[in-house]
Amino acid sequence: MCKSVSCAILPESAGLRTFSFESCTSALDEMWSLIEENSAAHGDSVICHVQTRGRGQMGRQWFSPSGNLYAAWYIPSVESILKKELLPLVIGLSLKRALAEFGFQLSIKWPNDLIYNETKIGGILIEDKQGAQVAGIGLNLCSCPKPAQMREFSIVPAGSLGLDRNTVDVNVFWSELVKYLYSSYIYILCNFSLIDFIREINLNMWLIGEKVRVDSSNGVNYGVFSGIGQCGEILLINEHGEQGIEHKVSSGTISRLIQD
Known part of the structure; x- marks a missing residue:
């Protein structure tokens, strides 16, 4: 100090x-x-x-x-x-x-x-x-x-x-x-x-609408970054059919998904 x-x-x-x-x-x-x-x-x-x-x-x-x-x-x-x-x-x-x-x-x-x-x-x-x-x-x-x-x-x-x-x-x-x-x-x-x-x-979010990877203490999640939830969590959509399946992740690190 x-x-x-x-x-x-x-x-x-x-x-x-x-x-x-x-x-x-x-x-x-x-x-x-x-x-x-x-x-x-x-x-x-x-x-x-x-x-x-x-x-x-x-x-x-x-x-x-x-x-x-x-x-x-x-x-x-x-x-x-x-x-x-x-x-x-x-x-x-x-x-x-x-x-x-x-x-x-x-x-x-x-x-x-x-x-x-x-x-x-x-x-x-x-x-x-x-x-x-x-x-x-x-x-x-x-x-x-x-x-x-x-x-x-x-x-x-x-x-x-x-x-x-x-x-x-x-x-x-x-x-x-x-x-x-x-x-x-x-x-x-x-x-x-x-x-x-x-x-x-x-x-104003970086990577919104893109395919991303989110690493958290509970594992790795993949999907399209669809937005922010009401408590600040990230919303991911895994594209299975027309409706998709939404996942919520409360903490972690987001990165752009680079596909081969």
Whole structure:
């Protein structure tokens, strides 16, 4: 852990603060410390320019060199009819919409990754402790891991948004991005019905309508990715006759099915 080197109210976002760290174990660790100290409010965020122990899904290491974005966002508490199981996808859609304001058109890889030009450029990790929820957000702004630094059998090659390391200011980029993230998140929760959300998320999912493979702890499933279910599960159709047989998978890793 380390001391905060800056803390400022974001322009035009009264009450949303960003705590900026030059180096730390992870942005998530710092945010949880601030929450435990009652020093953070909903909507506040942490960014770390270098993480020494950044983490991703299932505790995997998140490669964290300087120049990219490593943030933790204290998720605002908002009443909504959308189920809590949908939260990772709500954050994903909110972030996708926020990045569109910068001209980047992304897709969401179920359940929590961001795809740009058929490469993985970011990921989201939701952590929940005693009712508080924090979203860890990693975005490859300028660089990405080399193949040797990726875990074995990675589904999608790593990529970046292609920003210039010499000109991008990560603090400024995040201060603008988090405003769009916040407004998109609030809008979705306050205005979308469950049907609205499912329709919108399905329009933005990577590989939807394609033949896919889903690896989970219960085995391997194959089928056509037909959409997202009401609790965030993936829906697969195995094509047996005209009607097809639908399968639901709650967790796992999706990949494009490459047939010989």
